[in-house]
Amino acid sequence: MTMGxxxxxxxxxxxxxxxxxxxxxxxxxxxxxxxxxxxxVQTLHGGLRPVRWVGQRxxxxxxxxxxxxxxxxxxxxxxxxxxxxxxALCVDGLLMPVGRLVNGISIIQIEPGVTEAxxxxxxSHEVIFAENSPVESFWDEAQAACLExxxxxxxxxxxxxxxxxxxxxxxxxxxxxxxxxxxxxTPNMISGWAKTVSWAEMVCGIExxxxxxxxxxxxxxxxVLANLYRRDVQEAGYGTGHHGFDFLVPAGxxxxxxxxxxxxxxxxxxxxTALAA
Numbered sequence: 333m334t335m336g337x338x339x340x341x342x343x344x345x346x347x348x349x350x351x352x353x354x355x356x357x358x359x360x361x362x363x364x365x366x367x368x369x370x371x372x373v374q375t376l377h378g379g380l381r382p383v384r385w386v387g388q389r390x391x392x393x394x395x396x397x398x399x400x401x402x403x404x405x406x407x408x409x410x411x412x413x414x415x416x417x418x419x420a421l422c423v424d425g426l427l428m429p430v431g432r433l434v435n436g437i438s439i440i441q442i443e444p445g446v447t448e449a450x451x452x453x454x455x456s457h458e459v460i461f462a463e464n465s466p467v468e469s470f471w472d473e474a475q476a477a478c479l480e481x482x483x484x485x486x487x488x489x490x491x492x493x494x495x496x497x498x499x500x501x502x503x504x505x506x507x508x509x510x511x512x513x514x515x516x517x518t519p520n521m522i523s524g525w526a527k528t529v530s531w532a533e534m535v536c537g538i539e540x541x542x543x544x545x546x547x548x549x550x551x552x553x554x555x556v557l558a559n560l561y562r563r564d565v566q567e568a569g570y571g572t573g574h575h576g577f578d579f580l581v582p583a584g585x586x587x588x589x590x591x592x593x594x595x596x597x598x599x600x601x602x603x604x605t606a607l608a609a
Contacts (some may be wrong), residue, residue: 348391348449349462350414355452356461364450364462373452376422376459376466377478384453387470391416391449396442397430399465403438403495409465414442416449420481422459422466423491427481432574433492438499484560484574489541510542510593512558512575513603517589522546522579524591525565526558526600539571543594548585555594 354361356374364386367373372380399413404423417431433439451470452460457478458469471477482488512526526542541559545552558577566573581589591600 348389348416348419348451349467350396351448351450353413353415353450353462356464364452367452373454373460375454375469376461378458381454381458384455387451387453389449389451391447396447396449397434398440398442399430399433400438400440401463403499404465407464409463411463413463413465413467415462415467417441420468422468422479424487425479426487427459427468427477427479428488428491429481429483432483432488433495435492435496435499435501437501438495484557484576486557489557489559510598510600511570512542513601514591515603515605517587517602518581519586520581522581522589522591524558524577524600524603525562525570525575526577526591526593527565527570527575528593539574541575544577544579544600545592545594546579546581547590547592548587553582553585554579 349364351363351365353364355364355367357367358372358374358380362371365388367383367386369383369385371383373383375381397415397417399409399415399421401407401409401411403409404421415430417434418429420427420429421433422428430439434441453470453472454460457471457475459466459478460469461467468478508529510526510528512524514522514524516523526544527539528542541557544556544558546554546556556577556579559574560576560578562573562576564573565575579591592598593600
């Protein structure tokens with residue numbers, strides 16, 4: 333069921349907010365299912381903006397997440413917030429899919445099942461406030477994203493660790509054997525994947541990404557975090573598959589290249605494809 337008109341046919345397929353979620357308006361917070369086209373909602377960048385449409389769909393709850401009250405900051409969210417894993421929170425001025433912030437303590441995966449999910453569409457992509465937490469409105473791919481969307485890298489990992497510390501977890505640095513490969517080496521790019529089993533994964537189920545140093549000969553030319561999504565890695569049985577990396581080689585730098593774990597210098601192997609290149 334969709335309320336309103338002109339709903340885009342494509343967009344944030346994995347996104348959505350649970351029924352009962354309270355959205356900030358020009359008065360009291362309103363339950364998302366009670367919003368109607370023309371109602372004014374508070375936005376981060378544009379003040380009060382009119383709702384264009386409100387859409388409802390069924391969503392598999394295995395893709396749903398609960399952000400517990402105060403998980404991000406004091407009163408953010410103000411009470412438990414339920415949303416689909418692909419729906420993004422706005423944190424530190426960036427949009428981050430909430431599924432990438434699950435830590436098993438303050439942000440948790442919901443048990444499987446089927447539940448309703450609601451979308452709020454505006455005339456443009458924006459940040460609205462759900463349970464006092466800044467979240468994105470519906471994002472039609474034809475629209476320009478209102479903020480950069482972050483799905484990997486050091487900044488995402490720093491936020492994951494910050495939220496885990498806020499939840500009261502202590503994370504000793506214990507790493508297991510390094511697994512993975514360098515898949516491709518070109519003059520401009522080094523790509524591959526790397527994974528190690530950490531204490532955080534064993535105890536909390538959190539996949540701590542591997543920090544890698546890249547060398548040209550014996551000179552370190554940069555550092556990269558292996559936390560980009562790789563479907564092939566997930567299908568091979570390596571957790572969520574968020575273990576990929578792409579490293580841009582600085583201009584003028586020539587190989588031979590090697591990739592090593594930053595913590596202990598363990599060398600990442602070359603795949604057969606990379607060896608044959």
